[in-house]
Amino acid sequence: MPDATVIPMNPEDPKRLSPSKAARRVGNTGPQPRRLRAAPPPPQEELPPPPPPPPLDEPGQAADAVAQLGAWVEEAVAFIQRRLRGDYAVDEFGFDPELNDQVLMGLVRPLYRSWFRVETSGLEHVPAEGGALVVANHSGTLAFDAVMTQVALLDDHPAHRHLRMLGANLVFATPFIGQVARASGHTLACQPDAQRLLDRGEIVGVWPEGFKGIGKPFSERYKLQRFGRGGFVETAVRARVPIIPTAIVGAEEIYPMIAESKVLARILGLPYFPITPTFPWLGPIGMIPLPSKWYIHFGEPISTQDLPANAADDPMIVFNLTDQVREQIQQMIYRLLMQRPSVFG
Amino acid sequence: MPGVILVTGAARYLGGILAESLVAAPGVERVIGVDVVGPEQPLAGVEFVRADIRSPVIGRVMDEAGVDSVVHMGVISTPNQAGGRSTMKDINVIGTMQLLAACQRTPSVASVVLKSTAGIYGSGPKNPALYREDTEPAHAPGSGWPKDCAEVEGYVRGFARRRPDATITTLRFANIIGPRIRTGLTGYFSLPVIPTVLGFDARLQFIHEDDAVDLTRRAVLAGIPGTFNAAGAGVITLAQAVRRTGHPWIAVPSMMFASVGRSISRASDISRAHDADFSAEQVRYLTYGRVLDTHKVEREFGWRPALTTAEAFDAFVHRGDRPEGVTAVA
Numbered sequence: 028m029p030d031a032t033v034i035p036m037n038p039e040d041p042k043r044l045s046p047s048k049a050a051r052r053v054g055n056t057g058p059q060p061r062r063l064r065a066a067p068p069p070p071q072e073e074l075p076p077p078p079p080p081p082p083l084d085e086p087g088q089a090a091d092a093v094a095q096l097g098a099w100v101e102e103a104v105a106f107i108q109r110r111l112r113g114d115y116a117v118d119e120f121g122f123d124p125e126l127n128d129q130v131l132m133g134l135v136r137p138l139y140r141s142w143f144r145v146e147t148s149g150l151e152h153v154p155a156e157g158g159a160l161v162v163a164n165h166s167g168t169l170a171f172d173a174v175m176t177q178v179a180l181l182d183d184h185p186a187h188r189h190l191r192m193l194g195a196n197l198v199f200a201t202p203f204i205g206q207v208a209r210a211s212g213h214t215l216a217c218q219p220d221a222q223r224l225l226d227r228g229e230i231v232g233v234w235p236e237g238f239k240g241i242g243k244p245f246s247e248r249y250k251l252q253r254f255g256r257g258g259f260v261e262t263a264v265r266a267r268v269p270i271i272p273t274a275i276v277g278a279e280e281i282y283p284m285i286a287e288s289k290v291l292a293r294i295l296g297l298p299y300f301p302i303t304p305t306f307p308w309l310g311p312i313g314m315i316p317l318p319s320k321w322y323i324h325f326g327e328p329i330s331t332q333d334l335p336a337n338a339a340d341d342p343m344i345v346f347n348l349t350d351q352v353r354e355q356i357q358q359m360i361y362r363l364l365m366q367r368p369s370v371f372g
Numbered sequence: 373m374p375g376v377i378l379v380t381g382a383a384r385y386l387g388g389i390l391a392e393s394l395v396a397a398p399g400v401e402r403v404i405g406v407d408v409v410g411p412e413q414p415l416a417g418v419e420f421v422r423a424d425i426r427s428p429v430i431g432r433v434m435d436e437a438g439v440d441s442v443v444h445m446g447v448i449s450t451p452n453q454a455g456g457r458s459t460m461k462d463i464n465v466i467g468t469m470q471l472l473a474a475c476q477r478t479p480s481v482a483s484v485v486l487k488s489t490a491g492i493y494g495s496g497p498k499n500p501a502l503y504r505e506d507t508e509p510a511h512a513p514g515s516g517w518p519k520d521c522a523e524v525e526g527y528v529r530g531f532a533r534r535r536p537d538a539t540i541t542t543l544r545f546a547n548i549i550g551p552r553i554r555t556g557l558t559g560y561f562s563l564p565v566i567p568t569v570l571g572f573d574a575r576l577q578f579i580h581e582d583d584a585v586d587l588t589r590r591a592v593l594a595g596i597p598g599t600f601n602a603a604g605a606g607v608i609t610l611a612q613a614v615r616r617t618g619h620p621w622i623a624v625p626s627m628m629f630a631s632v633g634r635s636i637s638r639a640s641d642i643s644r645a646h647d648a649d650f651s652a653e654q655v656r657y658l659t660y661g662r663v664l665d666t667h668k669v670e671r672e673f674g675w676r677p678a679l680t681t682a683e684a685f686d687a688f689v690h691r692g693d694r695p696e697g698v699t700a701v702a
Contacts, residue, residue, distance in 0.1 A: 113616040121607070196497045198497075199497035200496075209575070219502070220502075
């Protein structure tokens with residue numbers, strides 16, 4: 028039966044008078060002949076009778092395309108006008124959903140889709156509504172892993188959730204980066220901000236390895252570093268939201284950091300100054316990340332609902348939970364590493 | 373319920389409006405306004421005493437009138453108003469000490485309301501996104517008006533310890549804005565070309581001048597003790613605010629921001645623009661911004677500002693008295 032629907036498509040499209048190259052190639056294979064047999068004789072012969080459609084259709088399509096383009100331009104102009112009038116809303120953290128969804132994410136989406144070809148799994152572990160704490164491993168010299176996780180949750184999660192990340196104060200002290208981070212919904216890694224976001228039912232992302240994780244040498248790739256002071260666990264317990272351990276594989280290879288310059292780092296006031304096979308030797312070209320193939324897996328959530336009432340004030344519970352999260356992420360990393368065919372996939 | 377109210381800083385805009393609004397309040401017998409300079413316009417129903425709060429005269433006034441409520445709005449925010457930064461600091465800090473000493477000696481004083489500023493939290497990348505009344509500031513202000521206010525708050529806390537029977541209310545206002553008030557910030561937003569800090573977009577909050585007066589009035593009349601943040605709902609960024617003014621803007625690297633701003637301020641022929649403040653603290657504020665958590669005042673006063681941050685700012689933008697020169701440039 029489905030074959031019948033294939034045939035009528037052709038007459039409408041004048042460019043498809045003869046089967047395309049691909050169709051002919053497919054025609055050589057097994058199942059195709061059967062489809063041809065089931066269908067009435069070659070469709071090409073039926074084409075001449077209805078000549079009006081193409082001339083009618085062409086301008087129609089063109090008009091459609093023009094109208095579509097017009098609508099798009101109109102929308103873009105309205106967007107720019109709104110921006111220039113200052114007529115848009117930001118939340119108290121400086122999150123600008125309009126700018127984030129329509130511009131900022133559009134800029135990094137090609138990296139997610141085409142450059143790193145990120146494969147995301149386990150999204151069902153991220154709740155469609157309500158707060159949750161995403162905890163992931165950190166790597167790659169620059170925080171591309173965090174941004175890619177943000178794209179994953181916005182694009183691929185059915186509820187299109189915004190990930191509100193907690194960053195180091197260096198991020199917010201740096202021109203442009205701090206501004207973009209705030210507009211993108213991120214805030215300083217501190218207890219009050221994390222608590223406030225979780226209480227509002229947001230998904231909060233933390234990378235507890237911090238600079239130790241992102242700035243580690245290539246030789247230590249995929250070895251989880253120490254997890255801060257576990258403040259993130261305490262906050263999640265207090266807010267009674269699930270903790271979602273998350274593993275990111277592929278980010279370690281984007282800038283293989285073979286050495287670092289302590290002197291330059293101190294001069295520039297940075298936590299580390301990376302030296303990779305291409306940076307700083309090739310200048311800005313050396314800053315292009317290598318196109319490794321990425322995997323992001325959101326793991327089984329760890330519930331904090333059933334903990335005793337004052338669990339957040341019990342350091343032993345917090346330490347144990349922190350270890351559990353760390354252990355689970357490390358296991359997930361090993362599993363993803365075993366499964367991936369090669370670095371550039 | 374206060375009967376005799378003393379308002380410091382009554383010659384200036386907010387103090388004057390507040391003093392006038394208290395006259396008609398139920399139960400209020402007398403409102404005494406105090407300031408070092410005379411009021412610009414007569415204050416209806418207010419007994420004005422021209423006195424320096426740094427002198428012991430203030431104690432005699434309070435004693436003779438049997439003042440039971442003191443509203444301290446006399447902390448000066450810009451050096452222009454006082455005639456130099458050192459005089460300003462003198463009036464703010466020494467004046468407050470004198471005033472509180474007088475309050476302590478006057479047994480009738482039962483409540484003190486202090487108009488402070490959210491500036492005491494400072495601004496910077498290490499501060500949380502929102503400040504609560506108990507937030508320990510990571511970037512405490514090192515100079516200027518916010519520093520004075522932080523010190524004044526300290527003295528008021530000291531007074532509270534020595535006079536535990538008195539009700540102390542401290543109100544930390546976000547930037548007060550509106551069609552009439554003139555501050556360093558309204559001066560900044562009146563510049564013919566507004567400089568912004570390149571690579572930063574500060575989150576700002578405003579409270580409308582009428583809302584600020586309304587809350588202070590309620591604090592005086594209701595006598596609710598504590599420290600409270602007060603700001604209009606919502607947030608706008610500096611970029612949004614600048615665009616809402618309709619003035620052209622120019623993004624300047626932070627190192628050159630203050631000097632460019634001062635040059636524009638000096639070169640402009642708009643009188644309001646000469647108020648523009650580019651002190652170190654103000655530059656930090658325009659770089660990182662500041663947002664307040666206002667739940668406490670909403671809960672304990674059962675009050676929220678009539679206008680949001682954006683509405684308060686728009687009330688300033690559409691103030692009517694278009695200063696000369698703006699249209700020509702913009």
